Amino acid sequence: MTTDRPRRLAAAALVLAAATGLAGCHTGFDAATGKQYQPGIGAVQREGDVRLYNVLLVENSDGTFSLSAGVVNTTDDEQVLAGATFTPLTVEEGSEGTPTAVETAGDVAVPAGGRLTLGPEGELAGLEIEDTGEGRYVTVTLTFEGSGEVAVQAPVVARIAEYSSIPEESAAAAAERAAEEEAAAEEEAAEEDGEAALVEDTPAE
Structure with a gap:
């Protein structure tokens, strides 16, 4: 059966x-x-001559933001980063906030047929972007001299240990701060030397 x-x-x-x-x-x-977004997961743009991977903005302790992104150049020519624009997406669907435009020094380039990771060198760090924060999205538009603009909507994430290698300030700002600290230290040392010399020249009573 x-x-x-x-x-x-x-x-x-x-x-x-x-x-x-x-x-x-x-x-x-x-x-x-x-x-x-979960930590370590960023936006992707797989179209065009220059492609973006794992793009995200890390919120810094002082309220600024630092970009982390993988850039792939599919062309036979070097692609030089000319600038970037960051436009926050507001809570209202389809609306945008005030864009923040940044010009680069022309020293960031993606080799022909190669890739580059933006972030560890502070190429686009310490960015002042209004109307955004952790859990929100920002339209990141990178402009390259050879291939034009490439854009993607990237998440804003909290600064956790995973992003400790991404500086909170740009390389230029860090260099300027270091120079100011060095100048202040030299001035302080000079004042101390002057005070010591004055004490030595003062006759004992």
Whole structure:
């Protein structure tokens, strides 16, 4: 005597698997539209001559932001970064905040057919961007002299240990601060030397 029990069990298993899969898709959709990114996951732009990977902005302790991004050059020519614009997306759908434009010194270049990681050298760090913060999105537009603009909507993430290698200030700002500190130290040393000399020249009573 035959039975349909094995078939019914197999059908039930397929239905359960399908339901589980749909539930997983629903969760992923909610996570994506909730504007919250997991650490280390950034935006991607795979089209055009210059492509961007894992693009995100790290919120610094002083309220500024630092860019972290992987840049891939698919052309046969070096691509020099000429500037960048950061436009925050506001809470209202389809609206944008005040853009922040930054010009570079022309010393950041992606080799022909190569790649470059922006972030560890503080190429675009210490950025003052209004109306944004952790959990929000910013349209990042990078302009290259050879291929024009490439844009992507990148998440803003909190500064955690994973991003400790990304400076909170730009390389230029860090160099300027170091020069000011060195000048102040030299001035202080000179004052101390002058005071010591004055003490030596003062006759004892």
